[in-house]
Amino acid sequence: MQDDVIFSVSVPATSANVGVGYDCLGLAFNLRAHFTFKEADELEIDGCPSRFQNDDNLVWQAYCTACDKLGDEPTPKHITIDSPIPFSGGLGSSSTCVIAGVACALQESHSGWDPERALDLACRIEGHPDNVAPAIYGGLTSSFVEGGHTVCSRIKIACGFSFVAIAPPYSVQTEDARLAMPSEVPVETAVWQMGRVVAVTNALATGNAGLLSTACVDKLHEPYRKKLIPDYDALREAARMARASAFVISGSGAAMIAICESPIVAQAVMNNARDVRDDLWIQILEPSLAGTSITCDDNTIHHNTFDEI
Ligand code: HSE
Numbered sequence: 001m002q003d004d005v006i007f008s009v010s011v012p013a014t015s016a017n018v019g020v021g022y023d024c025l026g027l028a029f030n031l032r033a034h035f036t037f038k039e040a041d042e043l044e045i046d047g048c049p050s051r052f053q054n055d056d057n058l059v060w061q062a063y064c065t066a067c068d069k070l071g072d073e074p075t076p077k078h079i080t081i082d083s084p085i086p087f088s089g090g091l092g093s094s095s096t097c098v099i100a101g102v103a104c105a106l107q108e109s110h111s112g113w114d115p116e117r118a119l120d121l122a123c124r125i126e127g128h129p130d131n132v133a134p135a136i137y138g139g140l141t142s143s144f145v146e147g148g149h150t151v152c153s154r155i156k157i158a159c160g161f162s163f164v165a166i167a168p169p170y171s172v173q174t175e176d177a178r179l180a181m182p183s184e185v186p187v188e189t190a191v192w193q194m195g196r197v198v199a200v201t202n203a204l205a206t207g208n209a210g211l212l213s214t215a216c217v218d219k220l221h222e223p224y225r226k227k228l229i230p231d232y233d234a235l236r237e238a239a240r241m242a243r244a245s246a247f248v249i250s251g252s253g254a255a256m257i258a259i260c261e262s263p264i265v266a267q268a269v270m271n272n273a274r275d276v277r278d279d280l281w282i283q284i285l286e287p288s289l290a291g292t293s294i295t296c297d298d299n300t301i302h303h304n305t306f307d308e309i
Helices: 058-070 093-108 115-126 129-137 174-179 187-206 209-215 222-228 232-241 263-276
Strands: 005-016 025-039 044-046 077-082 140-146 149-155 162-167 246-249 256-260 281-285 293-296 301-303
Touching: 005 093, 005 129, 005 162, 025 093, 025 129, 025 162, 025 187, 025 281, 058 077, 058 093, 058 115, 093 115, 093 129, 093 293, 115 129, 115 149, 129 140, 129 149, 140 187, 149 187, 162 263, 174 222, 187 209, 222 246, 232 246, 232 256, 232 263, 256 263, 263 281
Parallel strands: 044 077
Antiparallel strands: 005 025, 005 293, 025 077, 025 140, 140 149, 162 256, 162 281, 246 256, 293 301
């Protein structure tokens, strides 16, 4: 069969939770994974480690699941993955795969690409909306699921913050990170979080680094999850010494993020982190308003940008 390009999908890396916004807040970055889909006689996957080049691959699995939910029959594909996002977890790598698979299924379906439908399908596969919402729409999002539908709202993010993403050379499974948390929390903890999540979104929207520093202190998940990240304490201290405004576990880890009020502070965090261990993946990232974009074989481009929600 001819290896014709059907279309390609580009999806941004994301950070879920943003500290105090557990399972709600998420932020898209200017670091993107690219996926290309071609018709093929049998499943072929390249551009990723060989352990992912089989029919357990998340892009393929998401495509098949989405086809099933849309009442369509999956067809074999040649999938090419080009992703700079580390596999250690926490920077939305799996969400990019899920969204790419869902996008392929939607693109082939009668209805075509639809970001709202993509969000619902991807959330059902991923289990929570805080990575997939910013990955689809870009920017800073707050999401919740109501009656099987994901409701996503956008929050402005001020220019000027730099995000130092730090991924250690080991991973944390989301399932383990969720199991590490208590199943119930006292009302005082809920009150602690509610006030702070509003303050953090406000601080990010207005560029108030002082408010961010005071408010971005989580009691819901990070105290339990940091034990799963052996370098957490040392890296947190490295970020504090460099005057980062906040230091959070990105998603369920193992990646972490230092939020800095200037590129100079970000560079200092980076230098200090490298002194903790020299085999870290570290990049200074900026928030990105560009969500998922799809390029079809007729060169039609669908972008989901800040203005479209
Ligand atoms: N909000 C989810 C969690 C994100 O923290 O478990 C997982 O990627």
